[in-house]
Amino acid sequence: MxxxxxxxxxxxxxxxxxxxxxxxxxxxxxxxxxxxxxxxxxxxxxxxxxxxxxxxxxxxxxxxxxxxxxxxxxxxxxxxxxxxxxxxxxxxxxxxxxxxxxxxxxxxxxxxxxxxxxxxxxxxxxxxxxxxxxxxxxxxxxxxxxxxxxxxxxxxxxxxxxNDIAVNEKQRIEQILKDNNVPALGIGIIESGKLTKIEVYGTLDLQRTAPYNAIFKVASLTKPVFALTVLKLIDKGLLDLNEPLHPYWIDPDIKNDKRHQKLTPKIILTHQTGFPNWRYMTEANKLFFEFDPQTKYQYSGEGFEYLRKAIEYKLGKSLEELATEFLFEPLGMTDTRFWWDNEMDETRYAQNFDEHGEKIETEKYYEANAAANLLTTVEDYGKFLEYVINEADLSEKLYQEMIARQVQLGENDFFGLGWEILTEFSDDEFALLHTGKDPGVSTLAIWFPKSKNGYLIFLNGDKVNNIYEELLSNRLYLGNELWNKR
Missing domain, CATH: 3.10.450.50 (Nuclear Transport Factor 2; Chain: A,)
Structure with a gap:
């Protein structure tokens, strides 16, 4: 041999x-x-x-x-x-x-x-x-x-x-996927700061078994990756959290509105720009301020894209180059990309399905978006989440700024730098989380700084509530409390 x-x-x-x-x-x-x-x-x-x-x-x-x-x-x-x-x-x-x-x-x-x-x-x-x-x-x-x-x-x-317990668990999960017209489920579990489990169930397309390294589109789970890239730039002195962005980028739609001079990385990462989520969702199909920056919270993908363009103009590097330098290469995230480049293995892609189990035509993207469309695997995003839980090699001051309650959303609900913050869990736990939703895509990533536990859930279908309830109520750390909060 x-x-x-x-x-x-x-x-x-x-x-x-x-x-x-x-x-x-x-x-x-x-x-x-x-x-x-x-x-x-x-x-x-x-x-x-x-x-x-x-x-x-x-x-x-x-x-x-x-x-x-x-x-x-x-x-x-x-x-x-x-x-x-x-x-x-x-x-x-x-x-x-x-x-x-x-x-x-x-x-x-x-x-x-x-x-x-x-x-x-x-x-x-x-x-x-x-x-x-x-x-x-x-x-x-x-x-x-x-x-x-x-x-x-x-x-x-x-x-x-x-044994029968593990197999029965697999059969139960795959049955609930089938009952809800969702082909595949990916789960990554972090315990005490270590990625300990990666589980993938179901199929890529209702026919082919989803492999361990199935590639999922994760929608807005792109935002935490971009946010940490920004924080790494700040930690390296290449950007300041509170510096104005107008010397580097002004969107043509708002060039005559002087409120653009107030925009900073911090305002954008905390979703206080005043922008709509996406301009194409507005009647005018143009970018505009719906309120003054830093006066209240409003979730905005446009804001993250605005910051991406400002950074790229300032540093002369693309988001792909920066994320690869500071995250993907150091963490070994070899299956993560912002768009459908030549190395994308389409045979492993978890295709997307609507609530009736009908396939949604795959829309391929050929440029990076700071707020959406990331393609990744459970293992790769699990590595990222493990890195964040262990403070991501950030300075203590900047890490604390990331998990601080920057904006209040509800009685026990806040927003930090790139992450939503939920409080009032048992054992004095609090959680940072982000979700993603697109047609045929539903994702969640959550981590608990006190215990350093966390998990992520990837689904490639629309009818997901029963699946989340099953997973959170019966399997995942403080999942029942999280389910009741949402």
Whole structure:
């Protein structure tokens, strides 16, 4: 086994793409490996034909199991006899989920010498005169090698075993997604300042299973990313929180209204510009002040775009360049982008659906927007949220300014710099949160500075209230209190 193959196996075990061409499910190789899997485990495992089993295992077999440890050929054979084949009336059996199978051929100088096979298998308890009882489900990666024309099992990885509790939870979540016409759900959970869980359920488009690294459009969850980019610029002395923006940018629609001279990064990050949310939503389809800046709160995407243009003119760098320099590269957010650039993997995009389960045509964007349209994964945004929870390498003064109650929205509701602030949680907790909403998009990110817990929720559909209620009421930190506040 070459180092290259072993490297690929390790990558596959972690669900990372390896540089191998996947075999088509109608190809001879895929069908051959499906048959090999079926016969090998039916005869060798389910029927305990140990002679056959021995003839189809490589002499240097390596078997990695996430619960029972490592086994070589001898120990694998002994354990099969002892734990699988010792009781003729009650024994475990294995069935493969054929829809989950993937096959990657292995070549040497153009000649096929083996294949990597990935999939999901289920285990049952079989007793005489009784129906099979499901016991667990796991993922597997097999390496099959050709030995004088015979396929032999050479490497086995069996991992991510789930019992009935975990699988029932998955089934329940996927059922509520189906009931509400929402194809996919992504959840990231942060505990004590660490991103500890990434879960993706459902499908990308009602057909293809949503992968761990599914790409979601997150709408206004773009704003916290932009806001932190701005704060990093301030912390580096490249911008001042209270400096006027008119020397760098004046929108042509308001050039004759001197109130533009009052606009600063702080006023914009706290949504006190006086702008409407979007000019296209107004009758005049022009930007204008609906009230004097810094006199009250009004949520405005236009404000964030105004600040983006001012910063880009001042520093001579685009938002993409600045966010990449200060956030995406340092945090390893390799799957996050502001628009559909050439590196966007459209095959992983969680397509958007309306409340009736009808697909919404995907609108692709080709320029950055500081307030909307960010494309990202649960893992990438989870890294960002973890970074924010741990104070984002900001000075203590600026971090405290970010989480301070800058504007009061309600009795226990405020706005800081880029984040809404909710108070009066149990244990003296308070939370900073942001949501995102577009057609076929519903997202939420929340974090609790005291406990350093937090989570994010990505959904690619419109009918989401029942899903949020289920998740917040039953699964997530102080979620029931958050649900009741909203």
């Amino acid at each position: 070459t180092k290259q193959i072993l490297s690929c196996i390790a990558f596959l075990a972690l669900s990372i793409n390896c540089a191998l061409a996947q075999a088509d499910k109608k190809s001879d190789l895929f069908i051959e490996l499906l048959n090999q899997d079926n016969v090998f485990f039916e005869r060798g495992f389910n029927q305990c034909d140990l002679d056959y089993l021995g003839s189809r295992i490589a002499e240097d077999l390596k078997f990695y199991h996430d619960q029972s440890g490592f086994q070589d050929k001898n120990s694998f054979f002994e354990n099969t006899q002892k734990y699988i084949c010792s009781d003729s009336e009650k024994k475990p059996i294995r069935k493969v989920d054929t829809n989950s199978l993937q096959v990657f051929p292995l070549y040497n100088n153009g000649k096929l010498y083996g294949a990597i096979q990935k999939g999901i298998h289920h285990f049952y308890l079989r007793e005489l005169d009784k129906d099979d009882v499901w016991t667990s489900t796991a993922k597997f990666t097999h390496v099959w090698l050709l030995d004088n024309g015979l396929w032999k099992l050479s490497e086995v990885l069996s991992y991510d075993h789930q």
